[in-house]
Amino acid sequence: MAEYIIGVDLGATKILTGIATPDGNILFKNKVPTLSSRGAADVLDRLCKSIETVVQQAGVDFNQISGIAVATPGPFAYPEAIVRDSPNLEWDYVPIKEELSRRLKRDIIVDKDTNMAVLGEYYFGQNKRYKQMLYITVSTGVGGGIIIDGQLYRGANGGAGEFGHMVISPDGPRCGCGHRGCLEALVSGTAMEREAAELILQGHGRGILACSANGQVGVKEIGIAARKGDSEARDLINRASQYLATGMANLVNIFNPEIIVLGGGVAFGLSDLLIEPTTAFLHKNIFSLHQEILKIELSRLGEDIGLFGCIAAVLHNGKGL
Ligand SMILES: [Zn+2]
Structure with missing residues (x-):
């Protein structure tokens, strides 16, 4: 059957x-x-x-x-x-x-969404090619998953992979977790929307506002404006790229991964504007030892990445998970 x-x-x-x-x-x-x-x-x-x-x-x-x-x-x-x-x-x-x-x-099997996502990517996205892999989702929040030696790493009680709460700028904006300057407070969709709204409140950001049908500006409008050459939208995305690359450089120094896969609504929606500057900035900030093996890729699993992770979790439950 x-x-x-x-x-x-x-x-x-x-x-x-x-x-x-x-x-x-x-x-x-x-x-x-x-x-x-x-x-x-x-x-x-x-x-x-x-x-x-x-x-x-x-x-x-x-x-x-x-x-x-x-x-x-x-x-x-x-x-x-x-x-x-x-x-x-x-x-x-x-x-x-x-x-x-x-x-x-x-x-039934239950796991954290980012753990499922990295499993989906490990088994279905990359077909187990890379045994040292990190997954970063940039969406309304920022999170991550860790594969070490081909195994999911959860930490002592499930709390590993909170990449979004790495402090990148101690005097930066307040994060939902209560601290200041976390990666999530700097590069998430929520953070980019807040930055655009602040620009507009100060009488700037006209190019971004012009891309909005209803006066609301989000990551989509920022992307459209940047593609039209709007310098404020481009600056906003470039700043986010630098922060993201800083966070990734920290992770590279700790984990020495073969590949970092990016996913999540912001990474997909702005991939043409975000991935290349992030990769370029990252490469300037890591050792050549790390750099010579490192690949940066956008997940090809799209919004189904979590479902693929669930399939992998059922197939491999108890066998290395
Ligand atoms: Zn935080």
Whole structure:
């Protein structure tokens, strides 16, 4: 009997669920809003409903599902599998694995979204070519995943990979975590939007504002303005590139990776403007020993990276994870 795997990428704004064959062919996907303000029980109920939807879409039976894995925003305590003090989901303490396993009446795999993403990239994006790999997502926030010697590295209790909270500029803007000048407070979509809004408030940023249909400016409008040659938009992106490269140089000095893969909405949306200056600035700031082996790439898995990670987690659970 054919076997299928279900992956769920639980995000702050949407729940993306997919059903796939073990070779990574995603057959059907379902996307519903997270609506985390309704509370954890409601979100988890809708997550289960979304699993039912893809099972029905694929026309398969529940006993043909060989495994279910869920990617969740952190902080995520491991191995207890508890989401703790999550700013994105506004959850204080949710034993997510236990709650979902009870609802679905079977054991499921849960891990932090960035851990799932780096697994997806390691197994499906790069096909295990690189044993020392870092993944950085630049999106509304900034996070990361670490592969060392071909194994996912979680740290002592699940807290490794918080690249977004590396302090890059101690006097910089306040971060959501409470500290100042974290990478996330400098290069995330939220940070770039804030910078553009400040420019406009000071009577500048006309080129960026002109790209907006409704007066709201986001990463998309900044990108459009920069592509039209607007110098303020270009400066804003170049500053973000320098901060991102500084963070990456710190990581290169610590981990000596073979590859750093970038993903997330900001990295995808601004890839033509961000990747090259970031790489150039990074290369100026690392030792030649690190540089000669290092590759920088944009993930080719797009928004499905979390789903691919879930598939990988089911396939390799207990075998090196
Ligand atoms: Zn922070």
